[in-house]
Amino acid sequence: MPLGLIAGNGRFPVLALEAARKAGIEIVAIGIQEEAAPEIEPLAARCYWISLGALSKLIEICHREKITQVMMCGQVKHASIFSAIVPDWRLVKLLASLETKNTEGLIGGVARVLAEEGIELADSTLLLKNLLAREGILSRRKPSGDEMRDLDYGRKIAAALASLDIGQSVAIAERACVAVEAMEGTDAMLRRARSLAAGKPLRLVKASQRRKHLLFDVPVIGPQTIDVMRETGTTALAIDAGRTLLIDGDEMIARANEAQIAILARQPAPD
Secondary structure, eight states: OOEEEEEOBSSHHHHHHHHHHHHTOOEEEEEETTTOOGGGGGGSSEEEEEOTTOHHHHHHHHHHTTOOEEEEESBOOHHIIIIIOOOOHHHHHHHHHOSOOSHHHHHHHHHHHHHHTTOEEOOTTTTOGGGBOOSEEOSSSOOOHHHHHHHHHHHHHHHHHHHTTSOSEEEEETTEEEEEOSTTOHHHHHHHHHHHTTTOOEEEEEOOOOOSOOSSOOOEEOHHHHHHHHHHTEEEEEEETTSOEETTHHHHHHHHHHTTOEEEEEOOOOO
16 A cells, blocks of 8 residues: 655655655655645655645545555645635534644644544654754854853753744744744744844754654754854754754755854753
């Protein structure tokens, strides 16, 4: 039976499909029309396109293709889910049943509906374990003492933020939290932080949800992350080792080294 892949935006679904092709794994891609790139289509055995709110159509496709396991790869902007979604009847019913409409509530609810239909969510990093960040200093330059103090402080704030399922990232300057990420995403958060920091150098900390699974909402960084850090005067980055995907990692590290940006990966802080 084929493995299903629900594709959001970014390089994540493309890399997963390329890895599946190399491994000889049959993948049926289900692209979110508002998010996924057309380049997923030739990489999959078969490809379907659905709108963001079409939960019934997603289930119909899985049944037609005899898919019992599906991965969620790529970002779907939370702001789009919250404000721009046009839900079908099944999703309307799900949304009405939710106590909260954060990522855990929304995707967790979808996962429960899929499970009732005999469709299990698979680990979204299943095909890309080699891209998960290793522990240690990933860049050529190590964080300075001031940067390390900011990163240590930021890790506490980011872990608390992630545990409440608000966002993944915080911007820190001189042991003060300048901005926290919510629906706008990391890039927009950093640009907002730059406007607030009065020229002080920023540090970025990105934390994973301390769940026992990697089914959805896995932190991702890549070359664009470094470009926005450079643009906003952000000099150091801390991420969770083993729970953060490095997209186009060699290119990302090369850009970080060129910009003299320090990158540190540590094991997630215990609960």
